[in-house]
Amino acid sequence: MTAKAKTRLYVEVPLSQEGIVELSKDKAHFLKNVLRLSPGDSVAFFNGADGEWFGRLDVLSKNTATAVLDHQSRPQSPMPDVWLVFAPIKRARIDFVAEKATELGVAQIRPVITRRTVMARVNTGRLEANALEASEQCERLDVPQVYEPEQLNKVLDNWPEGRRILWCDEGASGGPIAQALANLDEQAKSDPWAILIGPEGGFDEVERNRLIEFPDALAVTLGPRLLRADTAAAAALAIWQAWVGDWDLTPT
Amino acid sequence: MTAKAKTRLYVEVPLSQEGIVELSKDKAHFLKNVLRLSPGDSVAFFNGADGEWFGRLDVLSKNTATAVLDHQSRPQSPMPDVWLVFAPIKRARIDFVAEKATELGVAQIRPVITRRTVMARVNTGRLEANALEASEQCERLDVPQVYEPEQLNKVLDNWPEGRRILWCDEGASGGPIAQALANLDEQAKSDPWAILIGPEGGFDEVERNRLIEFPDALAVTLGPRLLRADTAAAAALAIWQAWVGDWDLTPT
Numbered sequence: 001m002t003a004k005a006k007t008r009l010y011v012e013v014p015l016s017q018e019g020i021v022e023l024s025k026d027k028a029h030f031l032k033n034v035l036r037l038s039p040g041d042s043v044a045f046f047n048g049a050d051g052e053w054f055g056r057l058d059v060l061s062k063n064t065a066t067a068v069l070d071h072q073s074r075p076q077s078p079m080p081d082v083w084l085v086f087a088p089i090k091r092a093r094i095d096f097v098a099e100k101a102t103e104l105g106v107a108q109i110r111p112v113i114t115r116r117t118v119m120a121r122v123n124t125g126r127l128e129a130n131a132l133e134a135s136e137q138c139e140r141l142d143v144p145q146v147y148e149p150e151q152l153n154k155v156l157d158n159w160p161e162g163r164r165i166l167w168c169d170e171g172a173s174g175g176p177i178a179q180a181l182a183n184l185d186e187q188a189k190s191d192p193w194a195i196l197i198g199p200e201g202g203f204d205e206v207e208r209n210r211l212i213e214f215p216d217a218l219a220v221t222l223g224p225r226l227l228r229a230d231t232a233a234a235a236a237l238a239i240w241q242a243w244v245g246d247w248d249l250t251p252t
Numbered sequence: 253m254t255a256k257a258k259t260r261l262y263v264e265v266p267l268s269q270e271g272i273v274e275l276s277k278d279k280a281h282f283l284k285n286v287l288r289l290s291p292g293d294s295v296a297f298f299n300g301a302d303g304e305w306f307g308r309l310d311v312l313s314k315n316t317a318t319a320v321l322d323h324q325s326r327p328q329s330p331m332p333d334v335w336l337v338f339a340p341i342k343r344a345r346i347d348f349v350a351e352k353a354t355e356l357g358v359a360q361i362r363p364v365i366t367r368r369t370v371m372a373r374v375n376t377g378r379l380e381a382n383a384l385e386a387s388e389q390c391e392r393l394d395v396p397q398v399y400e401p402e403q404l405n406k407v408l409d410n411w412p413e414g415r416r417i418l419w420c421d422e423g424a425s426g427g428p429i430a431q432a433l434a435n436l437d438e439q440a441k442s443d444p445w446a447i448l449i450g451p452e453g454g455f456d457e458v459e460r461n462r463l464i465e466f467p468d469a470l471a472v473t474l475g476p477r478l479l480r481a482d483t484a485a486a487a488a489l490a491i492w493q494a495w496v497g498d499w500d501l502t503p504t
Contacts (some may be wrong), residue, residue, distance in 0.1 A: 096348070099483075104477075104479075138478045138480075139476075139477055170503055176501075176502075179500070223494075223499035224503055225356075225503075225504075226389070226504075231352050231355045231356065231486070234486050234487065235486065236490075238474075238491055239490055239491055241475055242429055246475060246476060247475035247476075248431070250476065251475070251477075252477075
């Protein structure tokens with residue numbers, strides 16, 4: 001009962017004592033032929049709402065798999081409320097962003113089209129698949145929501161009141177990220193946040209001026225070297241988690 | 253004179269006023285056929301010692317290229333003295349580690365073989381190529397040194413006195429990284445450092461016990477989720493730079 005299941009699966013069904021989970025053909029194939037599991041083997045499930053549940057595989061054939069839930073191994077726990085709002089980048093790097101942002105505990109992944117964005121098309125299905133796989137790997141109890149790309153201006157027009165923006169600004173309108181976060185008061189730390197990462201080449205002047213005026217946007221710098229957008233996203237999220245988010249908690 | 257060269261190249265020759273830089277056949281091909289530059293175009297050079305110099309392409313043929321140095325655009329500046337000591341991981345992820353660690357300002361990249369390391373062979377030439385390309389991209393004035401893999405025990409046997417270790421310990425023997433770094437005194441902040449990242453699955457008990465006893469090893473945790481080794485490396489380096497390294501400096 002205490003041995004740890006190595007396999008974690010995200011499912012979109014309720015999880016409860018003695019509940020039965022039916023898995024898709026794809027997952028049946030994965031469990032049987034890739035992981036080479038057998039009936040009776042233990043698998044963990046989560047659905048973003050009911051915590052993590054251990055179950056035992058019951059039926060396991062080429063086309064179908066079911067598991068019977070045994071016990072809840074972890075209750076659902078709140079996640080930090082932080083979005084990643086970023087200008088999309090080319091394929092391998094955007095996959096990376098989805099994976100790393102998920103491990104680093106982001107709640108929403110929101111691509112935004114800026115004036116200098118080169119990649120206007122984003123395969124959000126692929127981003128979702130990366131986020132889902134990373135969630136299964138990193139012991140999350142939920143999967144971050146992936147949005148379709150939107151125009152930056154539209155996102156800012158509809159910006160929710162009270163959500164702060166950590167704006168990673170190559171233009172150096174702000175101060176070093178460590179000082180900026182160290183100076184936050186308790187109210188600011190408990191507010192919802194978003195990390196904002198511009199395109200390669202940065203936001204243009206019109207966008208910068210809007211952000212400089214924007215309520216609750218905190219401009220920060222990420223050191224003297226030029227970071228790629230994917231590096232900046234991972235760095236800023238890690239630093240935010242360490243000082244504002246939930247990295248005061250120990251590993252599960 | 254003030255327009256910024258878009259192309260930066262690392263070279264292994266001295267750089268000085270009116271010096272001539274001869275480039276390899278590979279670089280001639282890259283400049284001529286990939287970047288489509290012409291004689292007279294501006295290129296920036298750095299060599300890890302003489303700062304950054306702007307020069308103009310003189311000869312540019314299929315087999316050879318030369319540039320005449322015009323002026324020094326940036327003096328050489330010191331880099332934070334931080335190593336990344338990590339258990340090697342599979343190919344795409346180790347490429348990522350070399351690139352991200354370089355952008356995040358690491359001085360040395362040192363793969364170590366641990367008891368649970370799966371990948372004992374490392375293509376260090378490939379790591380060097382990734383580190384070099386990232387250095388050119390991110391405006392560094394040097395290229396981090398890449399070492400051949402060594403046994404962790406041997407690395408610790410020869411550990412230089414006074415170099416501190418930030419040990420990212422999944423086993424949670426330490427406290428949260430933010431608190432640990434916030435509590436460092438000025439002496440500790442000015443000492444040389446190394447970030448230590450274990451293999452997937454963590455260090456084994458023998459290794460952990462040695463690290464727990466090791467002088468100047470500071471064990472820290474990176475939050476409640478399980479990070480992949482490459483994510484942990486990037487996160488820890490970014491956080492170290494923000495609080496101990498040179499991220500109080502603004503972008504160049």
